[in-house]
Amino acid sequence: MSDQRPREAREAGEGREGREDIVTGIMRQWQQVHPDLDVEPIGVIGRINRCAALLQQAADAQLRPQQLTRAEFDLLGTLRRSARPLTAGELARETFASGAAVTKRLRQLEQQGLVERRTDERDRRVARLTLTDAGRELADRTLPEQLDREHALLSGLPPEHRAELAERLAELLLHLEGSIPHVPRAAG
């Protein structure tokens, strides 16, 4: 079967300049199948999804040696950067997870001695969660490694492009936060 990719992508030892990301090819395929369709959104959203998938793969790989999942690390980080204890519900909202998921993760982190739970005496329904010393140490040890690796992954872009990207993403995120009914997942 003949190679259907365009010339530039097919050439051996293709120079850095001429190369395309996968999504460019995907957009071209759609354009051929549905020439009338406006595929512009794929250029943004498809790429965000692919980037997220690759970056999450990288993060998972780096956390595996620490015996942490990304979701668990997310909880640890959220607690670490917060100036005060958080409730289970706040953690669920901050980490985009369901209440049930947070309950499960907290149980594990508690068993590992990383997180401490104290029921609020004013309102005995809510759980106040904080890091233990071990939890804080783990977070403080892991986060810089994570950031270093991420910095390396971004280093392919010149600094002005990184800044521009961050700025445009902030703009988009701000808009999305407003437009997508931030459905707080199954709280119970």
Add this chain to the structure above:
Amino acid sequence: MSDQRPREAREAGEGREGREDIVTGIMRQWQQVHPDLDVEPIGVIGRINRCAALLQQAADAQLRPQQLTRAEFDLLGTLRRSARPLTAGELARETFASGAAVTKRLRQLEQQGLVERRTDERDRRVARLTLTDAGRELADRTLPEQLDREHALLSGLPPEHRAELAERLAELLLHLEGSIPHVPRAAG
């Protein structure tokens, strides 16, 4: 407990201009806890992850009435835009999924009469997958709706900003594709 957010975020009826996305606040929190840390990567990667999460929520919500999951729709779309039948392995690679996941999804899509499987006569190990008429119709009906909705979600950004964002993301994605050992998931 006192509201610890900065003044701008606290004000009632905060004007569009002064608003910040969540990640800005997260970066400030880290900066306070670890003033020495370079949190720049969060500005890009954190935002990509948040945008992806919100966008995926929106996509899920829109596909629910069609009785499709995003993963299934991804498969249908991949088959639809491809000029030729694809193998299970190709589908796994294109959709960032494990071989096992693709096997499961294909079984469902076959049962729903959306996908057809034909074992290649040359190499009887491989499965050639194509859409049935019903599958193609479903894809052709669903994709434009999806794109319209996505277009609306992006419409908060002026066109030049959208283009700039797409361009920077392409640059990043291209780099990530090269730097992250594209671990083809458990193929078997």
Add this chain to the structure above:
DNA sequence: TGGATTTATTTCACGAGTGAAATACTTGCT
């Protein structure tokens, strides 16, 4: 005061995805 309502969290049954092992087939080597 005392039920009805609301809120915070946990439990439960289940669906989806995973890595590793199993299966089935092909290719390359001698």
Add this chain to the structure above:
DNA sequence: AGCAAGTATTTCACTCGTGAAATAAATCCA
């Protein structure tokens, strides 16, 4: 030809996250 090695796909046992129901506590208000 015959068999070791390689490749494509499926099966399996398991983990994780989910939505809905259950539990527990606070608040509202007549």
